[in-house]
Amino acid sequence: MELHFPSNFLWGSTTAAYQVEGNNYNSDFWAEEHADGSPYKDKSGDTIDHYRLYREDIALMASLGLNTYRFSIEWSRIEPEPGQYSRSAIEHYRDVLETCYQHGITPVVAMHHFSSPKWLMRMGGWASPEVPERFAKYCEVVFREIGHLIPYALTMNEINLPVMLREIFSKIGFIPPVGIERDAWVAPKWRESAAKLCGTTIENYFTFHMISDESSINILKETHQKARQAIKRIQPNTKVGLSMALSDIQSIPGGEELAAQKWHSYFRQYLPMLEGDDFFGLQNYTREVYGPEGQVRPAEGAELTQMGYEFYPKALGNVIRKVSKDLSIPIMITEHGIATDDDSRRVEFIGKALEGLQACLDEGIDVRGYLHWTTFDNFEWQSGYSMKFGLIEVDRSTQERKVKESARYLGSISQLNILVKK
Amino acid sequence: MELHFPSNFLWGSTTAAYQVEGNNYNSDFWAEEHADGSPYKDKSGDTIDHYRLYREDIALMASLGLNTYRFSIEWSRIEPEPGQYSRSAIEHYRDVLETCYQHGITPVVAMHHFSSPKWLMRMGGWASPEVPERFAKYCEVVFREIGHLIPYALTMNEINLPVMLREIFSKIGFIPPVGIERDAWVAPKWRESAAKLCGTTIENYFTFHMISDESSINILKETHQKARQAIKRIQPNTKVGLSMALSDIQSIPGGEELAAQKWHSYFRQYLPMLEGDDFFGLQNYTREVYGPEGQVRPAEGAELTQMGYEFYPKALGNVIRKVSKDLSIPIMITEHGIATDDDSRRVEFIGKALEGLQACLDEGIDVRGYLHWTTFDNFEWQSGYSMKFGLIEVDRSTQERKVKESARYLGSISQLNILVKK
Numbered sequence: 070m071e072l073h074f075p076s077n078f079l080w081g082s083t084t085a086a087y088q089v090e091g092n093n094y095n096s097d098f099w100a101e102e103h104a105d106g107s108p109y110k111d112k113s114g115d116t117i118d119h120y121r122l123y124r125e126d127i128a129l130m131a132s133l134g135l136n137t138y139r140f141s142i143e144w145s146r147i148e149p150e151p152g153q154y155s156r157s158a159i160e161h162y163r164d165v166l167e168t169c170y171q172h173g174i175t176p177v178v179a180m181h182h183f184s185s186p187k188w189l190m191r192m193g194g195w196a197s198p199e200v201p202e203r204f205a206k207y208c209e210v211v212f213r214e215i216g217h218l219i220p221y222a223l224t225m226n227e228i229n230l231p232v233m234l235r236e237i238f239s240k241i242g243f244i245p246p247v248g249i250e251r252d253a254w255v256a257p258k259w260r261e262s263a264a265k266l267c268g269t270t271i272e273n274y275f276t277f278h279m280i281s282d283e284s285s286i287n288i289l290k291e292t293h294q295k296a297r298q299a300i301k302r303i304q305p306n307t308k309v310g311l312s313m314a315l316s317d318i319q320s321i322p323g324g325e326e327l328a329a330q331k332w333h334s335y336f337r338q339y340l341p342m343l344e345g346d347d348f349f350g351l352q353n354y355t356r357e358v359y360g361p362e363g364q365v366r367p368a369e370g371a372e373l374t375q376m377g378y379e380f381y382p383k384a385l386g387n388v389i390r391k392v393s394k395d396l397s398i399p400i401m402i403t404e405h406g407i408a409t410d411d412d413s414r415r416v417e418f419i420g421k422a423l424e425g426l427q428a429c430l431d432e433g434i435d436v437r438g439y440l441h442w443t444t445f446d447n448f449e450w451q452s453g454y455s456m457k458f459g460l461i462e463v464d465r466s467t468q469e470r471k472v473k474e475s476a477r478y479l480g481s482i483s484q485l486n487i488l489v490k491k
Numbered sequence: 492m493e494l495h496f497p498s499n500f501l502w503g504s505t506t507a508a509y510q511v512e513g514n515n516y517n518s519d520f521w522a523e524e525h526a527d528g529s530p531y532k533d534k535s536g537d538t539i540d541h542y543r544l545y546r547e548d549i550a551l552m553a554s555l556g557l558n559t560y561r562f563s564i565e566w567s568r569i570e571p572e573p574g575q576y577s578r579s580a581i582e583h584y585r586d587v588l589e590t591c592y593q594h595g596i597t598p599v600v601a602m603h604h605f606s607s608p609k610w611l612m613r614m615g616g617w618a619s620p621e622v623p624e625r626f627a628k629y630c631e632v633v634f635r636e637i638g639h640l641i642p643y644a645l646t647m648n649e650i651n652l653p654v655m656l657r658e659i660f661s662k663i664g665f666i667p668p669v670g671i672e673r674d675a676w677v678a679p680k681w682r683e684s685a686a687k688l689c690g691t692t693i694e695n696y697f698t699f700h701m702i703s704d705e706s707s708i709n710i711l712k713e714t715h716q717k718a719r720q721a722i723k724r725i726q727p728n729t730k731v732g733l734s735m736a737l738s739d740i741q742s743i744p745g746g747e748e749l750a751a752q753k754w755h756s757y758f759r760q761y762l763p764m765l766e767g768d769d770f771f772g773l774q775n776y777t778r779e780v781y782g783p784e785g786q787v788r789p790a791e792g793a794e795l796t797q798m799g800y801e802f803y804p805k806a807l808g809n810v811i812r813k814v815s816k817d818l819s820i821p822i823m824i825t826e827h828g829i830a831t832d833d834d835s836r837r838v839e840f841i842g843k844a845l846e847g848l849q850a851c852l853d854e855g856i857d858v859r860g861y862l863h864w865t866t867f868d869n870f871e872w873q874s875g876y877s878m879k880f881g882l883i884e885v886d887r888s889t890q891e892r893k894v895k896e897s898a899r900y901l902g903s904i905s906q907l908n909i910l911v912k913k
Contacts, residue, residue, distance in 0.1 A: 153534055
């Protein structure tokens with residue numbers, strides 16, 4: 070059976086600057102990696118050298134049949150010191166965008182994907198009330214130069230992630246959260262070292278991931294809105310939104326209230342932030358099930374991914390349906406993926422999830438695109454290079470790219486605009 | 492009258508990574524620029540964006556008729572953290588070298604031109620006894636990958652500069668020296684700030700320019716020798732040397748002894764360091780005249796360059812003659828230039844200096860090339876963008892290059908291998 074998608078549907082994949090570009094040593098994450106006692110498993114180093122190899126990489130995406138590429142711009146490259154902007158970095162991203170167009174690829178650009186300039190930590194990091202103004206100014210500088218080449222922009226990626234991290238780590242009495250390694254949390258000595266590498270002290274050191282208390286969330290809200298205004302003032306035609314990581318929150322009897330609380334905390338509390346947005350970036354990986362005692366582990370024998378998430382491709386359609394109840398703007402799937410060494414499971418994961426997505430389209434929900442996380446196996450933050458989320462494998466000793474079956478699968482769906490249901 | 496030069500004479504110009512590449516924010520100099528109270532007049536920023544535009548730049552040099560390009564490799568790019576090497580940066584420099592060959596240009600490569608990685612300051616900087624080993628290892632990594640493309644290498648640029656700076660600044664009771672702005676020297680508060688930006692404290696903060704006491708000079712000697720050995724082990728055919736800044740030291744009656752002392756201090760004391768070198772890099776800009784009371788100011792009415800140096804092109808030939816007395820290896824002029832807004836003075840400076848050089852050749856002195864400082868108007872360290880040393884002007888708002896008459900003049904000499912004496 071053939072499932073059809075709307076014409077102009079965006080098919081593509083996503084990367085994040087810090088995870089693929091390499092040598093972003095002006096970023097707070099670089100400091101975290103190199104801090105004494107860092108919980109990061111690997112050094113990002115050159116990652117997959119995408120800052121140098123983007124032309125070949127974009128050509129490869131196009132050759133697969135994909136028509137969209139979402140990437141992020143590294144703030145610390147555009148503004149290496151406060152108020153000092155790099156035209157060289159802007160010219161780089163101009164060429165990335167122009168290369169997309171040369172290959173018939175629509176770019177979707179995130180202005181922030183977790184990493185921030187080291188210098189921001191010297192001013193109090195994301196907890197500083199200066200952030201909205203500074204971030205909006207950075208967006209303004211970029212959009213004044215290359216905004217006409219950016220049809221879709223995300224101000225920030227996964228604006229709700231800090232709150233999700235807090236929920237996870239509040240259990241061990243450590244708020245605000247700063248990472249995902251339990252041992253590292255309870256011994257934050259490494260953060261002192263990271264702060265020093267940023268030229269500051271721990272009192273000022275607040276990365277994006279730590280912004281999970283109420284007043285700081287207001288900073289994020291103001292940041293998003295000021296950035297959107299700055300962008301729209303210069304490029305009214307650019308569609309602007311943000312993205313959220315959203316698991317499919319489910320409940321078993323007795324867990325309904327807790328599930329509703331989680332949904333509020335992870336999604337509904339952010340609704341005022343979206344007022345005025347042009348689209349919503351939805352990012353999904355799995356489901357979370359709640360019972361009377363809290364989150365319920367996946368059933369015995371459930372298939373888990375490398376990240377320990379339950380293999381549950383139905384989650385995508387479910388979440389689309391849930392968010393659509395509260396939204397009057399189009400939805401774009403800006404991330405969806407699976408960490409696995411067995412690429413045939415990725416093929417299955419994509420196919421099944423797209424069935425769910427197509428059902429949502431049939432129900433009249435306005436979904437504009439599906440961007441898979443991620444184009445290449447890359448630097449997965451604290452987990453280093455161990456997580457295989459990519460459609461394309463990379464031999465990092467030679468930087469050779471090797472297309473996986475899943476890339477061809479997604480590419481062929483994109484080219485035909487049809488999913489063959491098995 | 493036509494003055495002829497040997498066939499295979501190297502004609503070209505010189506740049507230094509930090510001064511032209513842009514965004515070397517992993518370097519100690521970047522910290523110095525951005526320190527509170529920094530004595531640097533400008534921020535280097537993108538400089539002339541040569542890291543991105545090198546292909547066009549090298550093509551331009553070739554189009555002028557130059558056959559040689561001396562540039563430097565930025566240590567902080569190759570080794571962004573101690574022991575962590577960037578293949579991406581190596582591939583960049585591989586492409587720079589290959590681009591040279593595509594254009595028939597012989598590359599001359601300095602492994603160090605003043606700037607060092609920030610992380611080196613966390614280990615005691617150039618005063619650390621670890622430096623020779625670490626620097627040699629960096630050279631080894633580079634030469635293993637791209638050494639076969641490097642026919643001439645300078646381990647370090649102006650190894651005698653720290654001593655020259657000390658001489659200048661010992662008068663104001665400030666040793667070791669760290670800059671050239673008198674006011675900044677006596678208030679080294681900015682160095683504390685620079686150290687902090689490198690993630691360390693002032694006790695560890697010793698940049699290359701500060702290495703002027705006797706035991707530290709031994710570190711430089713060991714560094715040079717270990718680096719040369721590392722290079723020659725991998726590429727025995729690469730000609731290895733170092734460069735020195737050498738004014739033409741002259742005396743008026745009563746100043747003979749002082750002049751001899753200076754010559755010893757600036758040049759002769761380094762002779763043991765050169766044992767085993769393949770060539771000597773001579774860099775000259777002016778003369779210094781000594782009398783019984785010390786250095787004698789240029790006569791009233793003498794023409795001074797933007798740097799305040801006396802316009803004295805005869806210095807080049809004089810210095811070649813002087814160093815040749817102590818050397819049994821070939822000489823290469825690895826820098827010679829003039830900061831001026833009046834390019835016709837540069838043409839005159841080059842022509843007159845080359846007459847002197849050619850006379851040395853006639854006398855049988857083995858001079859292999861003349862590399863002018865510098866290819867482009869660029870970031871002149873503490874003086875920022877105010878000093879115009881370039882053969883080529885750069886409009887930094889557009890990064891457009893504009894060839895000056897002096898570039899055409901040197902290019903035509905190179906093409907004909909003949910200087911027409913006026």
